[in-house]
Amino acid sequence: xxxxxxxxxxxxxxxxxxxxxxxxxxxxxxxxxxxxxxxxxxxxxxxxxxxxxxxxxxxxxxxxxxxxxxxxxxxxxxxxxxxxxxxxxxxxxxxxxxxxxxxxxxxxxxxxxxxxxxxxxxxxxxxxxxxxxxxxxxxxxxxxxxxxxxxxxxxxxxxxxxxxxxxxxxxxxxxxxxxxxxxxxxxxxxxxxxxxxxxxxxxxxxxxxxxxxxxxxxxxxxxxxxxxxxxxxxxxxxxxxxxxxxxxxxxxxxxxxxxxxxxxxxxxxxxxxxxxxxxxxxxxxxxxxxxxxxxxxxxxxxxxxxxxxxxxxxxxxxxxxxxxxxxxxxxxxxxxxxxxxxxxxxxxxxxxxxxxxxxxxxxxxxxxxxxxxxxxxxxxxxxxxxxxxxxxxxxxxxxxxxxxxxxxxxxxxxxxxxxxxxxxxxxxxxxxxxxxxxxxxxxxxxxxxxxxxxxxxxxxxxxxxxxxxxxxxxxxxxxxxxxxxxxxxxxxxxxxxxxxxxxxxxxxxxxxxxxxxxxxxxxxxxxxxxxxxxxxxxxxxxxxxxxxxxxxxxxxxxxxxxxxxxxxxxxxxxxxxxxxxxxxxxxxxxxxxxxxxxxxxxxxxxxxxxxxxxxxxxxxxxxxxxxxxxxxxxxxxxxxxxxxxxxxxxxxxxxxxxxxxxxxxxxxxxxxxxxxxxxxxxxxxxxxxxxxxxxxxxxxx
Amino acid sequence: xxxxxxxxxxxxxxxxxxxxxxxxxxxxxxxxxxxxxxxxxxxxxxxxx
Numbered sequence: 081x082x083x084x085x086x087x088x089x090x091x092x093x094x095x096x097x098x099x100x101x102x103x104x105x106x107x108x109x110x111x112x113x114x115x116x117x118x119x120x121x122x123x124x125x126x127x128x129x130x131x132x133x134x135x136x137x138x139x140x141x142x143x144x145x146x147x148x149x150x151x152x153x154x155x156x157x158x159x160x161x162x163x164x165x166x167x168x169x170x171x172x173x174x175x176x177x178x179x180x181x182x183x184x185x186x187x188x189x190x191x192x193x194x195x196x197x198x199x200x201x202x203x204x205x206x207x208x209x210x211x212x213x214x215x216x217x218x219x220x221x222x223x224x225x226x227x228x229x230x231x232x233x234x235x236x237x238x239x240x241x242x243x244x245x246x247x248x249x250x251x252x253x254x255x256x257x258x259x260x261x262x263x264x265x266x267x268x269x270x271x272x273x274x275x276x277x278x279x280x281x282x283x284x285x286x287x288x289x290x291x292x293x294x295x296x297x298x299x300x301x302x303x304x305x306x307x308x309x310x311x312x313x314x315x316x317x318x319x320x321x322x323x324x325x326x327x328x329x330x331x332x333x334x335x336x337x338x339x340x341x342x343x344x345x346x347x348x349x350x351x352x353x354x355x356x357x358x359x360x361x362x363x364x365x366x367x368x369x370x371x372x373x374x375x376x377x378x379x380x381x382x383x384x385x386x387x388x389x390x391x392x393x394x395x396x397x398x399x400x401x402x403x404x405x406x407x408x409x410x411x412x413x414x415x416x417x418x419x420x421x422x423x424x425x426x427x428x429x430x431x432x433x434x435x436x437x438x439x440x441x442x443x444x445x446x447x448x449x450x451x452x453x454x455x456x457x458x459x460x461x462x463x464x465x466x467x468x469x470x471x472x473x474x475x476x477x478x479x480x481x482x483x484x485x486x487x488x489x490x491x492x493x494x495x496x497x498x499x500x501x502x503x504x505x506x507x508x509x510x511x512x513x514x515x516x517x518x519x520x521x522x523x524x525x526x527x528x529x530x531x532x533x534x535x536x537x538x539x540x541x542x543x544x545x546x547x548x549x550x551x552x553x554x555x556x557x558x559x560x561x562x563x564x565x566x567x568x569x570x571x572x573x574x575x576x577x578x579x580x581x582x583x584x585x586x587x588x589x590x591x592x593x594x595x596x597x598x599x600x601x602x603x604x605x606x607x608x609x610x611x612x613x614x615x616x617x618x619x620x621x622x623x624x625x626x627x628x629x630x631x632x633x634x635x636x637x638x639x640x641x642x643x644x645x646x647x648x649x650x651x652x653x654x655x656x657x658x659x660x661x662x663x664x665x666x667x668x669x670x671x672x673x674x675x676x677x678x679x680x681x682x683x684x685x686x687x688x689x690x691x692x693x694x695x696x697x698x699x700x701x702x703x704x705x706x707x708x709x710x711x712x713x714x715x716x717x718x719x720x721x722x723x724x725x726x727x728x729x730x731x732x733x734x735x736x737x738x739x740x741x742x743x744x745x746x747x748x749x750x751x752x753x754x755x756x757x758x759x760x761x762x763x764x765x766x767x768x769x770x771x772x773x774x775x776x777x778x779x780x781x
Numbered sequence: 782x783x784x785x786x787x788x789x790x791x792x793x794x795x796x797x798x799x800x801x802x803x804x805x806x807x808x809x810x811x812x813x814x815x816x817x818x819x820x821x822x823x824x825x826x827x828x829x830x
């Protein structure tokens with residue numbers, strides 16, 4: 081059995097040196113003067129193995145060794161003995177303050193900047209990341225915005241009002257109980273009705289419970305009631321504290337119950353239309369949908385912040401709209417010119433921007449493209465709902481330049497003046513249901529490829545998408561000839577009528593005046609079909625217009641279409657049509673002038689040479705009038721009714737009588753007789769071939 | 782909110798804008814109107830309850 085060595089056999093200085101080395105190794109990365117701490121149990125457990133001693137005995141040995149060594153400081157923390165040393169020997173706590181800290185240098189710089197200019201200390205530049213500063217919003221506006229419940233607000237207000245309306249209250253001042261051996265008070269401070277007091281047994285201090293204070297009505301100004309501190313009889317030396325009388329708890333009259341406010345669910349529009357939000361949404365939209373949509377669109381349009389922008393019927397946040405740079409716009413324009421015709425927005429996105437419809441932001445990009453192009457003056461929107469087409473400057477004009485837009489708008493102004501009788505034979509509902517319109521082709525329409533945009537075509541064709549849209553481009557397919565033509569629809573503006581142009585080539589290639597054509601909806605929103613009833617080949621001398629000589633003439637034309645012979649301007653039926661004067665378009669705007677000229681030219685002279693008078697049937701007048709310019713029967717009737725020189729009563733006779741005012745002008749009969757011998761010989765060249773052989777120049781206008 | 786305080790086209794427009802932005806794609810005026818009426822209805826009916 082080995083005997084454990086005693087503390088005497090342990091060299092204390094060697095042990096202290098070993099412990100110091102050990103602790104320096106522990107704090108090898110510490111600063112030289114940083115404290116290195118180690119607990120006594122840890123040291124004892126470590127060295128007990130080395131010295132083969134019991135840990136308790138080893139603790140005593142270590143404690144004795146380190147206490148004798150000045151490099152160690154003994155400290156006790158939570159019943160645990162610790163020894164502190166440092167790498168440089170004994171640990172000396174640092175006393176000088178550390179002034180070289182970042183905090184110190186930041187807050188107390190050695191050379192502070194002058195604060196003459198606030199920009200020295202406050203940056204005037206905008207922070208990169210905007211922060212939402214708390215803004216005080218008054219309760220009123222919070223209620224308006226629905227951030228705070230109205231009820232809570234009203235409760236607070238009502239409570240405040242109630243408090244203000246209640247009578248003043250007596251304030252009970254709780255005076256600390258001080259019992260002093262003073263002479264008894266002769267009288268209380270204030271005459272307050274007292275409840276007979278009962279002397280309590282002598283006690284030194286009686287805890288006075290804080291009374292429940294209730295407001296006590298008091299008419300005069302508030303009085304201060306001092307709680308009674310009564311000294312007991314002088315006999316006993318100990319003072320007696322009389323407890324306060326029971327405070328009178330006055331229950332205020334119950335506040336009248338605030339009536340339950342029935343919130344209104346009806347608001348009114350600007351025009352006074354009441355809208356009840358309790359009604360089912362479907363019912364509400366069915367009844368007021370159009371009005372509400374228009375009102376909402378107007379509000380969004382006039383929003384000064386322009387937070388939500390629109391293109392047609394679609395709306396999108398302005399902040400989400402993608403910008404198009406100059407390079408993008410140039411690429412779009414170049415591509416449109418390269419293709420040579422209006423293109424759909426989807427084609428532009430796919431071909432110019434290579435954007436895929438499967439991409440999540442496709443619809444946003446599409447809206448952005450349309451919205452941005454609409455704001456560019458180099459681009460024009462010519463699409464319809466469902467087919468958003470774009471055109472640009474420099475593209476070939478649809479329908480040529482034979483008819484100027486300004487002149488045509490004035491010529492067709494009768495359509496917007498209530499003289500459109502195209503719905504006499506077919507209703508709008510029928511047209512929309514069937515999706516087709518059938519009409520006769522007049523000479524003017526056939527010659528110039530123009531169709532007046534009357535009520536029947538308005539019912540069939542799509543309307544403008546944008547309020548300021550002036551035209552749309554449609555595609556007319558001919559299923560009988562597998563051809564197609566681009567047709568421009570010019571929408572009516574103000575007092576000018578609308579029309580379609582671009583069918584000149586098709587008309588001259590396949591039809592003649594008097595043919596019955598049918599225009600029907602196609603598969604796409606901007607595609608339509610144009611067809612006619614085919615018939616066996618017929619040769620006839622039909623009126624044509626030689627634009628080079630600026631004269632009407634009859635020419636042999638073979639046609640394969642069914643025609644209304646009453647409307648066909650053939651030489652056999654309307655032999656005098658070629659005598660009509662080809663007025664310039666600017667003159668043809670004058671409806672009365674054309675009417676007089678047609679009657680004088682085509683009518684029978686029934687008067688004398690000195691007082692000429694002409695008569696012509698209304699149907700012939702209609703054909704002759706529509707040779708020079710489009711016009712409805714209602715327009716002719718209106719002109720005949722209001723013209724003092726005309727006499728026409730459809731109920732009596734279909735003949736129209738015209739008696740020019742004396743001295744107005746020379747009778748047209750003379751012109752006709754002089755012109756008749758100079759009638760041009762019939763040419764064998766077809767009008768279509770002549771026209772597209774380059775006979776017409778752009779100087780026609 | 783009392784419906785009498787509703788100004789059509791102004792009240793709750795921020796909520797409508799928030800909905801439109803979160804949807805991520807343009808909306809037709811009919812759909813926009815429906816959503817706006819639902820927002821107004823919710824605003825009025827919730828307060829009423």
